[in-house]
Amino acid sequence: MKILVPISQVPDTTAKISFINNDTTFNNAGVTFIINPYDEWYALVRALELKEAGKAEKVTVIHVGPTENEPTIRKALAIGADDAVRIDGDGDSSFVAGQIADYAQKNDYSLILLGKETISYNSAATAGLVAGFLDWNFVPYATKLDVNGNTISLEQEMDGGVNQLSSPLPLVVSAAKGMALQRIPNMRGIMAARTKPLQVVTPSTDFPVYTKVESYTPAKGRTACVMISEDNIDELVDLLHTKAKVI
């Protein structure tokens, strides 16, 4: 079994978010980019663990994006992926998912392990789109995943409890916290990553872009915090009840 791990590139969690061109374009200036934490910490590491346990032959990372994103892909190779693919295009979730599905199908991957959502666009849509394009089984928000031959067992937190699930391959899974623990790449991994294969693929024309961002608005901060003395808690309760009307 070969595992495909789609990785996205997102601004570092502490990056200052701003926009240019009349608030129509994200401002890249001075922003450090990282691999989306769900993809790196959970999906990729769990895929590597399965390979190390002899339950997968190969782990490939795939990224849909321009050349300048290649350092992010190399980082995934440094963490331990065997090889990488970059689809040379850019678009919305439908476009990205279509490219991933197309590549997986043409290259015999039977498990696709994505992150549950990007911390940039927060859509949590790509995994379901990939599964829909392929007509495969889909388990979202998995917190555990194991492989026994052709059967995948999983756990998923939902509706105030835990579902235990099983599915045959092929399968699309989105990874949530709990699936694995973050790994820091070591020097040997970083050196090895320089020479690991990174294949560049022209995007398929079967998957158009359907949605477009027209404009961004930075979030408005809250108005000044009203400080209340700890000896006057009744005032807080009164404000919450009569002013904020939330209790």
Next chain:
Amino acid sequence: MSVLVYIEPHKGNIKKTSLEAVSYANKLAELISSNVTALAINISDEGLKAIANAGADKILSVNNESLSATNIKALAEVVNSAIKEENATTIIFAADGTGSSVAPYVAAKQKAGIIAGTIDFPIIDGNKLIVQKNVFSGKATALYSVDTAIKIITLTPNSIQISNTKRSPNVISFAPTFDAANGVVLKSFKIDEDIAKGGIPLADAELVVSGGRGLKGPENWGIVEDLAHALGAATACSRPVADADWRPHHEHVGQTGLAIRPNLYIAIGISGAIQHLAGVNGSKTIVVINNDPEAPFFKNADYGILGDAFKVVPKLTEAIKKLRI
């Protein structure tokens, strides 16, 4: 032409988020002079009544125990049949439970543009819908446009009011075919202990009491739980607290945990790191209790109490109890 709204199968009562989705569909249908059809999967009669109230003109009711809530592929097939049946052009899902997963699956099949996680009603611009959503974990919002023949929108929980239209829709029994062979199988469901004891699931909660590392250890969570019980609130925590296993992982809110937008979020002993705020800054009102005047959370709160949580929280619980009598 109709607006179709997906009502997910759910153990017990109909979810509040499903009714929010119906209300959203109702408003959208009004804007584009269309009708609302609700696709209700394994929903009780009482649930169907609640759907009618929230504004459905017609209900397609599917009753089939073999249609499992964990088989996204089969659920998507049912939605696809309903789209065909109703000639639906816009499909609305609640962005929680199965909705956020069935929606993109259907979008791929229908070649529909999808906008996941809207927070407000759309703007109509000819055949185009302009839809607002949160991006960069709440640090900004974006206006997306979509103009495909079929459009799919998922609605972030707690974003809109539930409407009360008291309609009396036709309830039509709907029995589409789907392939459950070789699907995802649910082996077991273990309910969380707190929820079993009557606790409130965090994702649905309107009031949330949350604790951070300032509480020093899991043995001190009694004061957090007492306050939550007095309010009828769910409990949450910061990431280090879940990582140290002081609290279960599903209580972790923030950029790498759950994003919530309750009416009230009370943060106790939480510093207010940017990654924590990313999961909670959509809350309507934020109260911060912290003994450090420099804690960044005070800059992102509506009300603050500077003091020792171990003294302040029990006092707050007593004050809430007085109000609730």
